[in-house]
Amino acid sequence: MREWNFSPEQPIKLTIAADARLNPTEYIDDQIWEINLGNSEPPALSLQTTFGLRAPLCRIFPRFIFKDQVINNPAEFHHAITIHQYYANYLSLSFRPFSWLNVICEYWVPDSHAVCCRTRLVNASHDTCQFQVEWAELLIPAEDGHRMAATEIGLTTILVGQTANLTPLLYLLGGAQSGKSPFPSLSSTFSLRPREEQTMHWCHAALADTPASYEHARSMLENNLDAEYARIVRFDSQQPEIITGNHEWDNAFRLAQVIVNQLLISPGSDGNAPLCVYARNPDQGYSILKNGLDYTHLWNGLTPLDAHYLLHFLLPWEPGVVKALLYSFINSRADTGEIDLKPGAAGQRAQLLATPIISHMVWQYYLYTKDADFLRKSYPQLVSFFNSWFNAPHDRDNDTIPEWDQPVQTGFEDHPIFSIHGESPDWLNIECVESPELCSYLFQESLSLISIAKEIGNSESVLHLENISLELKSMIDQSWDDSTACYQYRDRDSHLSLPPEVLGKRNGPGLVDIHREFDQPLRPVIRIWCTKEGTRPAHIYLHGTSETGTHRVDHITPADIRWSQNSGSYTSKYIYRGIEQVEISGISAEDEVDIQSTNLRIFDHTLLMPLWAHIPTAEKAKILINLTILNKKKFLGPYGLNAWLNGPQISEGKPKYSLVHLPAVSMVLEGLLYYGQRKKAAELFSRIMKAVQLSLKQDLAFHQNYHIETGKPIGAANILTSLIPVGIFLEIAGIKVINPHQIEVLGGNPFPWPVTVKYRSLTVVHQDKKTLVIFPDGQNITVANHQPQVINTSLAPSSASE
Known part of the structure; x- marks a missing residue:
């Protein structure tokens, strides 16, 4: 990683936490720290946490005292802070508080309950200098706790405090004294000759x-930090180091890998491989119930689409983590065959059917590992899960084309129209819609299951899977619209994609006379606009003619109406050939009633998923790519692809729907690569990187979304789906590392500079026309990039298709 230099004005915070790949972490009590480079009160280089909200704040920071000078504010440092190394559980930085004093601080988090620091002090002057260093700890405790205070254990002076069920303790090795600063602190006095170096060691533990x-802090200081650092570096070398012609890109890839490693946590004490959380910051990591069942959505598991995005960071570097992640889904399978959408490490369940992309991930895992035993063990459960999507609760019209149950299954939970928590008054019930996205996932899932079946020699379900795949592909082909050059949603029962049609309006309770017959059956949507926020005890009776010609009266109760702020919406469970009238009661005289048919001429990034699933023909894919995806009047923007094209007008100042959603864009990039559009994929990826670069310059953090027109970062920082997908970049560049002894070169490099990848002892230098590969045993080979090739240590490149 290139060194980073920071000015005190930059609001930089970097997380460090125990690395579950190196040592077990504790899922229900994981103390997570962050380095705050000066943006605090008092201004200082602070290591801080809240112990998972068990304290409003705990901060540890150094103060340097020389003669009558006292410095802790980084803005007053003679030389600003430089970060040298950053790993999941380790960070080293340097600075000069005085012109003559070099300081190197190394922070290391060995486990979930401790953090250690080694501080190297070097006199860079020609004179002997005497000075003091204080390490202060500012604890703002929870109720009934107390702040840090100096006390003694034997002849050792320590700082001890109390907050919630923790006793934070700071132990400075080597005979520290109580400091004289306004803050509780431990102080050491030094007299350094010219060029002399001395070292301080401290550990903070909270049990x-x-x-x-105290005993935990002492035991942690017995570790050899140089040996631990070497172990960290050795373990980290199992992941790729990427060097491009753009230092900011290099840092983005490096930072994304560090954060992904931080998101891995131990599921328990059973020795299983780590699982992943969605985010990891100081406010998280503590379960009041002591079992994790009270954790929020950020710590109670990943969805399959989250896991699929994670694979871009883990394969082939961390196959054990991937296998454990896949098992977490498979092991949540119920007797009905259903796999839970979000199985958590503590047994949490979302009680929703998982997005059907798990078999695809299993197959991808196998392609890297050749773990046939895992295929054989998981195949029956995967087939059962696949079939569960076609049961009555999910295929409501029994036509082999299922429907989503909730927007969260789509990966676009805050969809402007379908979200059950959104602000839009134009809400539609997603259960009433057939989605090309869902069918695309199921289609790819069926192909993956067929591949698995053939690989393990189990042909029992292949014919069934092939027939369903044909049905799914037929639905997706039928949803294509030439006039818009895009796939479309269609109604669950009528299988039509109709524009909205106003059917009637009125103010207050009473009848809305419609008396219309329709050429094509439609599904009515009833909306109530209230003068004040709040719900209404509304009862609605809809009189009409069903699709079969029978008379129907649909009674809509207050519980059926979905309310958001000052409006309520109801999507009819039925389609109608004709509607006579709508009778409404229980609303105010000033309230407005609006009745129209559903609007399925809406466009969002989920409609692009057939490209990812390899469904369109080459000709149709070309049309979709050029006229829709990479069309600046449609999805393409300066900073990526827009998530939503024709969203409703919400309140001003909320650019909620002009967003770039990285997981969806990554799947579109996969589709572009499949159809041979590597240069176009590189152009799209470069647009995303422009937004990422702006975000990293602002606060050295990734963000959940970026504004499509300005690149402004929006949403939570450093969560899983905010990270730039390293694996996608490598595939776009034309490099696929299979293992340390074998890589696949996928053609030329579309970027304007060579891409170098170092993986363990393997080095790949990929240029436009040729690729140099240096293997762990010292052999090297140069190959032309005129066609895809697999290269191994035999030095005999073979066709990638062989």
Whole structure:
């Protein structure tokens, strides 16, 4: 990683936390820290946490005292802070508080309950200098706790505090004294000759009581930090180091890998491989219930689409983590065959059917690992899960084309129209819609299951899977619209994609006379606009003619109406050939009633998923790519692809729907690569990187979304789906690392500079026309990039198709 230099004005915070790949972490009590480079009160280089909200704040920071000068504010440092190394659980930085004093701080988090620091002090002057260093700890405790205070255990002076069920303790090795600063602190005095170096070591531990915290801190300081650092570096070398012609891109890839490693946590004490959380910051990591069942959505599991995005960071570098992640889904399978959408490490369940992309991930895992035993063990459960999507609760009209149950299954939970928590008054019930996205996932899932069946020699379900795949592909082909050059949603029962049609309006309770017969059956949507926020005890009776010609009266109760702010919406469960009238009661005289048919001429990025699933012909894919995806009047923007094209007008100042959604864009990029559009994929990826670069310059953080027109970062920082997908970049560049002894070169490099990848002892230098590969045993080979090739240590490139 290139060194980073920071000015005190930059609001930089970097997380460090125990690395579950190196040592077990504790899922229900994981203390997570962040380095705050000066943006605090008092201004200081702070290591801080809240112990998972068990304290409003705990901060540890250094103060340097020389003669009558006292410095802790980074803005007053003679030389600003430089970060040298950053790993999941380790960070080293340097600075000069005075012109003559070099300081190197190394922070290391060995486990979930401790953090250690080694501080190297070097006198860079020609004179002997005497000075003091204080390490202060500012604890704002929870109720009934107390702040840090100096005390003694034997002849050792320590700082101890109390907050919630923790006893934070700071132990400075080497005979520290109580500091004289306004803050509780431990102080050491130094007299350094010219060029002399001395070292300070401290550890902070937080367990239930003082003896436990003290013993834990002491035991952590017995570790050899140089040996631990070497172990960290050695373990980290199992992941790729990417060097491009753009230092900001290099740093983005490196930072994304560090954060992904931080998101891995131990599921328990059973020795299983780590699982992944959605975010990891100081406010998280503590379960009040002591079992994790009270954790929020950020710590109670990943969805299959989250896991699929994670694979871009883990394969082939962390196959054990991927296998554990896949097992977490498979092991949540119910007797009905259903796999839960979000199985958590503590047994949490979302009680929703998982997005059907799990078999696809299993097959991708196998392509890297050749773990046939895993295929054989998982195949029956995967087939059962696939079939569960076609059961009555999910295929409501029994036509082999299922429907989503909730928007969260789509990966676009805040969809402007379908979201059950959104602000849009134009809400539609997603259960009433057939989605090309769902069918695309199921189609690709069926192909993956067929591949698995053939690989393990189990042909029992192949014919069934082939027939369903044909049905799914037929539905997606039928949803294509030439006039818009895009796939479309269609109604669950009528299988039509109709524009909205106003059917009637009125103010207040009473009858809305419609008396219309329709050429094509439609599904009515009833909306109530209230003068004030709040719900209404509305009862609605809809009189009409069903699709079969029978008379129907649909009674809509207050519980059936979905309310958002000052409006209520109801999507009819039925389609109608004709509607006579709508009778409404229980609303105010000033309230407005609006009745229209559903609007399925809406366009969002989920409609692009057939490209990812390899469904369109080459000709149709070309049309979709050029006229829709990469059309600046449609999805393409300066900073990526827009998530939504024709969203409703919400309140001003909320650019909620002009967003770039990285997981969806990554799947479109996969589709572009499949159809041979590597240069176009590189152009799209470069647009995303422009937004990422702006975000990293602002606060050295990734963000959940970016504004499509301005690149402005929006949403939570450093969550899983905010990270730039390293694996996608490598595939676009034309490099696929299979293992340390084998790579696949996928053609030329579409970027304007060579891409170098170092993986363990393997080095790949990929240029436009040729690729140099240096293998771990010292052999090297140069190959032309005129066609895809698999290269191995035999030095005999073979066709990738062989």
